[in-house]
Amino acid sequence: MTRPSRVAVVGATGLVGQTLLTVLGERFPGLEHVRALAECGGGRTVQFAGRTLPVEAISEEALAEADVVFLAATSAVSERFGPWAAARGALVVDKSSRFRMDPEVPLVVPEVNGHLIQRGGQLVASPNCSTIALVLPLHALLRHRRVTRVLVSTYQAVSGTGREALMQLEAEMADGLGGEVRGTAYPKPIAGNVLAQCDHLDDAGYTLEEWKLTRESEKILGTRLRLSATAVRVPVRIGHAEAVYVELDRPVDPEAVRDWLRATPGIVVVEDPDYPTPREAAGSDAVYVGRVRRDLHEPTGLHLFIVADNLRKGAATNAVQILEQSLFGESVRS
Numbered sequence: 001m002t003r004p005s006r007v008a009v010v011g012a013t014g015l016v017g018q019t020l021l022t023v024l025g026e027r028f029p030g031l032e033h034v035r036a037l038a039e040c041g042g043g044r045t046v047q048f049a050g051r052t053l054p055v056e057a058i059s060e061e062a063l064a065e066a067d068v069v070f071l072a073a074t075s076a077v078s079e080r081f082g083p084w085a086a087a088r089g090a091l092v093v094d095k096s097s098r099f100r101m102d103p104e105v106p107l108v109v110p111e112v113n114g115h116l117i118q119r120g121g122q123l124v125a126s127p128n129c130s131t132i133a134l135v136l137p138l139h140a141l142l143r144h145r146r147v148t149r150v151l152v153s154t155y156q157a158v159s160g161t162g163r164e165a166l167m168q169l170e171a172e173m174a175d176g177l178g179g180e181v182r183g184t185a186y187p188k189p190i191a192g193n194v195l196a197q198c199d200h201l202d203d204a205g206y207t208l209e210e211w212k213l214t215r216e217s218e219k220i221l222g223t224r225l226r227l228s229a230t231a232v233r234v235p236v237r238i239g240h241a242e243a244v245y246v247e248l249d250r251p252v253d254p255e256a257v258r259d260w261l262r263a264t265p266g267i268v269v270v271e272d273p274d275y276p277t278p279r280e281a282a283g284s285d286a287v288y289v290g291r292v293r294r295d296l297h298e299p300t301g302l303h304l305f306i307v308a309d310n311l312r313k314g315a316a317t318n319a320v321q322i323l324e325q326s327l328f329g330e331s332v333r334s
């Protein structure tokens with residue numbers, strides 16, 4: 001296969017699904033057979049490359065002909081349809097967390113471990129949006145140094161929780177800051193607020209999002225990182241930011257680190273005194289890294305500030321790059 005012939009996007013009415021259709025249209029504008037699937041059709045339509053597609057209810061029949069399936073719905077949907085479609089010979093790119101830590105399923109950021117993707121039918125997991133942005137700079141560092149400790153604090157956009165969360169933010173903003181909770185995506189108001197909880201909190205005091213950062217990063221990079229995270233939701237629509245502290249096995253000059261980062265596909269270094277922001281990163285496929293500096297006290301310690309569009313590189317673009325890697329052996333554009 002040199003180009004996909006029949007593509008199915010499951011979750012096409014959601015934030016990731018809509019962005020997938022946009023990125024697919026940018027990179028494969030001539031694609032003729034694209035099916036947009038969701039829980040129900042309901043007479044809805046979505047746009048693909050200037051065409052209007054009907055939304056259909058997901059079923060085995062709707063997926064049977066597809067040679068490429070993007071799953072951007074729920075973990076239960078991925079469990080039900082992912083292995084089934086892959087067994088029939090489709091490349092299945094799963095955006096849910098269902099198979100990410102399955103040892104049989106590659107978890108891929110193409111610039112880091114794209115070699116794990118085969119040509120043809122396979123189930124491939126795409127990581128969590130915060131993990132994708134984090135592993136690119138860590139990969140650049142690991143090419144030159146051993147990483148002995150990583151501490152991450154995230155500032156995650158509301159779109160990372162899906163369309164209902166964006167609706168909650170908008171309803172609360174319409175009320176003016178200081179109002180009540182206006183939705184079910186978050187237990188406290190998100191407008192004008194900062195929530196130190198992304199997903200469920202476990203008995204150890206860590207949230208699911210924080211565990212994803214630790215476990216997924218180690219699986220992708222193939223090494224222990226001693227990574228601990230604090231994942232925080234902020235009232236930003238699109239674009240996750242991460243303040244990252246990394247300890248290396250020996251001291252390094254921040255200018256050398258900037259050079260390593262510049263040499264890594266997919267990364268854009270933002271030079272001091274400028275720094276990346278979610279609003280500037282939104283709509284872009286790059287992972288932006290700025291504020292690269294030595295720790296004040298620990299000679300092997302380094303600080304970075306990372307920003308990426310969670311719906312594009314954090315989700316849709318990474319998934320389409322997995323398709324490109326499967327087709328061409330590399331992603332044509334990072």
Ligand SMILES: NC(=O)c1ccc[n+]([C@@H]2O[C@H](COP(=O)([O-])OP(=O)(O)OC[C@H]3O[C@@H](n4cnc5c(N)ncnc54)[C@H](OP(=O)(O)O)[C@@H]3O)[C@@H](O)[C@H]2O)c1
Binds near residue numbers: 012
């Ligand atoms: N948002 C992000 O930044 C991000 C990043 C990385 C990964 N992800 C993952 O990507 C997936 C989609 O996230 P999202 O933010 O796009 O969510 P979303 O905006 O809430 O959209 C959910 C989509 O899933 C569909 N869906 C729900 N239940 C379904 C079912 N039983 N059968 C078929 N389709 C069903 C919905 O269809 P209906 O319109 O019919 O309800 C809708 O298209 C999730 O697994 C999420 O964890 C999200």
